Each structure stands twice: as structure tokens, then as C-alpha cells.
Amino acid sequence: MPPPGTIAEIHATVDLERTLTDLGLAAPDASAFVTDDLLGARILVVERPAGPPLALAEPSTEGRLAATLARHGEGPAGWYVRTWAPLAELRHQARTGGLAVSRTGDGPFGRQVLALDGIPFGRHLILVEVPDVREVPELPEVPAVPSPP
Numbered sequence: 001m002p003p004p005g006t007i008a009e010i011h012a013t014v015d016l017e018r019t020l021t022d023l024g025l026a027a028p029d030a031s032a033f034v035t036d037d038l039l040g041a042r043i044l045v046v047e048r049p050a051g052p053p054l055a056l057a058e059p060s061t062e063g064r065l066a067a068t069l070a071r072h073g074e075g076p077a078g079w080y081v082r083t084w085a086p087l088a089e090l091r092h093q094a095r096t097g098g099l100a101v102s103r104t105g106d107g108p109f110g111r112q113v114l115a116l117d118g119i120p121f122g123r124h125l126i127l128v129e130v131p132d133v134r135e136v137p138e139l140p141e142v143p144a145v146p147s148p149p
Contacts, residue, residue: 005082007109007128008045008055012069012077016044016058036107039124041065043108055080055108064124078124080109087111087129101127
């Protein structure tokens with residue numbers, strides 16, 4: 001079951017075109033793909049008849065998604081979820097609450113951070129800043145702690 005506020009479910013694949021064919025979808029124009037720099041992947045968001053959209057993710061670097069595929073194979077790999085606060089505030093709350101989050105990055109739904117611990121089975125929880133959250137002053141960024149892919 002997806003977490004509350006899920007924008008899209010992430011599906012990891014080593015061959016996006018094959019996965020599209022398996023789903024009965026035609027390969028779109030190259031402009032339909034978006035880079036997710038936190039996962040190190042190119043993403044294609046496809047609508048489904050029921051449930052949240054599917055974010056098909058194929059590695060574009062030897063980053064987190066490539067590591068997930070190497071360890072767990074193709075299939076469900078996590079979720080893009082709306083934040084409850086602007087990212088600066090969320091990062092501050094996470095830091096004070098002991099939750100490690102990544103640096104701020106860009107993805108298919110906008111500015112985002114990745115929860116770095118507490119997510120089992122190689123699933124990624126990406127918290128996406130929604131544009132209509134209330135404005136708060138920008139808090140200083142904390143340098144990212146290196147972690148294995």
C-alpha cells in the first residue's frame with residue numbers, strides 16, 4: 001500500500017523501452033523523460049487506470065537506482081510523496097528529529113529530498129515540495145553525509 005500523499009509509485013527497470021512495450025505503451029518523444037538527480041535515473045511518468053501514476057525509472061548513472069536494481073532486481077522501488085512543509089523546513093525538522101535526508105535535488109515533480117534511512121527493502125521515499133505550501137524563511141543547508149549507493 002502506498003504511503004499517504006503518494007504522487008507516484010516508482011518502478012525500477014534496466015530497459016525502459018522494454019518495460020513500455022510490456023505495458024502496451026508506445027515509446028514517447030525523448031522530451032517526455034525527466035532526470036531525477038537524487039536517484040541517478042531518467043524517469044517517465046505514465047498514468048494508470050487506477051491508483052497513482054507509475055514513475056518508470058531507468059538508471060542514468062551508477063547511483064542509487066542502479067544499486068537498487070543490482071540488489072533487488074526490477075520492480076517496485078519506492079514512492080514520490082508530497083511534503084507537509086517547504087523543503088527547508090522539512091530538512092530542519094528531519095535534522096532535529098534524527099531523520100537523515102539527502103541534499104535537495106530536482107525530479108519529475110519538482111524540488112525534492114530523499115529519506116536516507118528507515119525505508120526497508122531498497123525502497124526509496126522521495127519527499128516532493130508542493131508549490132502551494134506556506135512560505136517560510138530559507139534555513140541553511142546541512143552538507144550531505146556520504147552514504148553507500
